[in-house]
Every structure is written in structure tokens, then in C-alpha cells.
Amino acid sequence: DAKTTQPPSMDCAEGRAANLPCNHSTISGNEYVYWYRQIHSQGPQYIIHGLKNNETNEMASLIITEDRKSSTLILPHATLRDTAVYYCIVRRIGNTPLVFGKGTRLSVIA
């Protein structure tokens, strides 16, 4: 699976949009981009995933560049409960595991 690069940490003011970048320049055509987050001492929580089109759900939006070499996760109105480590992962579809990098520690500040 392709590797991803994320900044180690970011801060965001409560109520503002949090934009978390991810580079995945070696992504293959059959690999999806997944985002998960892990709040302290809990199992990872699925957020969103996409192949090449932008995606939106009740939690977040995922913007994937046209060349698919990078993406951005957008939390439109960050709250204190969004403080977590966010993982960007590329993965082939099917019964394949998720391979976690170090992620981005997002701190939402009041």
C-alpha cells in the first residue's frame, strides 16, 4: 500500500473549519483514500473515504486533487470533541487491512 505523509500536529479554533492535509504521491489507481480518527484511549473511528471524486458526509468533506497525489479532510465547524489523532490511509478495496502512519494530532482550542 502507498505511504502517506501528514503534519504531526495542528491547532484549530473552535467553530472554525479544520483542514487536514495528506500527501500520497505513490497512490495506485485501485487504492482509496480513507480517513479515521482516534480519540484518546478509544478505537479508531471511520470518518470518510473516496477514490477520486470529492466526498461529503455528516462528519466531514474529503477533497482529492485531480492527480490523486494529495487530499484534504475538512471538518467544517470544529468542536472541542474533534480533538483527536487523524489518520490518512490509502488502501486497496477488499479484505485488506488498514496500515496506520503517525497521523496528525489535531487540537481544537476554545
Place this chain on the structure above:
Amino acid sequence: GAVVSQHPSWVICKSGTSVKIECRSLDFQATTMFWYRQFPKQSLMLMATSNEGSKATYEQGVEKDKFLINHASLTLSTLTVTSAHPEDSSFYICSAGPAGEETQYFGPGTRLLVL
């Protein structure tokens, strides 16, 4: 989304004893489940792939005789840490995904402390 549970949520045991951790898919069947462990301030590390009705496959460096995996049904996989030692103390997490879906869902994790 689909729900994955784990039991127990935390366990404390003495060195040398064995501990069994259960991972269940509550509202779907899973022919494959994955086991991870996470040490403090580190990311999740894949330990093994649990396959229903067949042997588990282990990642390099994970001792299969120490971490026994049994996937006896389509909704249950168990991880047994045999002869646990303090260095096995960690956060153990499983994941599974419904057939035909593209997403893996994670259990809440089991925190193991070996004294």
C-alpha cells in the same frame, strides 16, 4: 455504520497467565478480522489477519505461538495472549468490515496490563 465490540475493555493479569480477548461483529458477518496493538504514544500496528475457518496470518515479528487467534464463527474472533509478560501490556484493537462494503470498523479496544 456497522458495530464491532470487544470484551473485556480492560484486564489486569499476573505475569505467566493467559488472557483471552474477544472481538465480535454485532450486526454483520465477517470472514476476516484484523488484530492490532498500540503502545503508548505510538500508532496502531497490525498484528495478524484472522480468517474464519482457517489459520490466521501473522505479521513479521509477531509470535504466532504467543498470540493465538481463533476465528470460529462469522461474528467472533478471539486473541489469546499466552504466558503474558509485562512487555505484552498494550492496547489491543480489532477491526472488521461487512462483505461488499469498502470500510473497516474498529472495536473500542482492550487495554491489557500484565504485572
